[in-house]
Amino acid sequence: MPELPEVETIARGVHERLRGDRIVEAWFSRRREPFKTPLARQAKGLEGRAILAVHRTGKHIVCELSPADGSPMAGLQAKPSAQWIVHLGMTGRLLVTTPDAPVAPHTHARLSLTSGRELRFVDPRRFGRLEFRELSLRAGFRAPGADPMEVTAAEFARLFRGRKLAIKAALLNQKLLSGVGNIYADESLFRAGIRPRRQSGRLTRAELEALLLALREVLEHAIRLGGSSVSDYVDADGVRGFFQLEHCVYQRTGLPCRHCKALIRRILVAGRGTHYCPRCQR
DNA sequence: CATTTCACCTGGTGGC
């Protein structure tokens, strides 16, 4: 489900609710191996640590954790000594609940907290990834590509220089840009007036500038509306987003373009359903 | 190397 705006919404929600809370016990579903970090090590690593902050990088949610309870420097002013890194895949959810809330099917992790609440990871398709990282052993997690909200126009243009792949495929490549997925690739290309199959290396400077601007506007607007709930996305409180109501092309195949009334088309680019307006996008 | 295709999963939808 989740692209940058959905992940940002969830990370902010978890941050606001759980900052300063402490993990008492971590439970993992046995049948959910393989996570990135083996379950036993992950559970042992998490227990006793306070959640200092939660933020997004790319499509990953990073929980910054204090040293374990009992060790010196375990307080809330501590510097992070470990991270819990959550990638939601296609169908992952991260939910803050009360302990008595019904446990959804496909719940694969439950962290019980000092406050009495729980942080739950639910993931029907099991494409999500969980990783525990000890910062004394490894550097903090960083998404591999540039963040679309922070990249400069020059850096953005450089990402595509000399590349032959379609601009849509390039936007989806997380090693180039981190955080853009199928919805926001289609929506930003529409807003910039660019066909998804255009060769990325052949876009003009003006088109690249328009694309970066469109991308930022679309992502910011989507964050303000709490993300897109296409089928089952919800935030950390289980609340749906509203940006799906603003989509111009995504999943609007055969419907009239909101701008010019031409019928929206669906094609396959990089193996993904791709939606565009044949008149507005060139 | 750059790029494309496919496998990994479950569940929902729409046609027959």
Next chain:
DNA sequence: TGCCACCAGGTGAAAT
């Protein structure tokens, strides 16, 4: 109602 094909917000390994 059932069965089946197809589709899905993501990614990384394998193939080209």
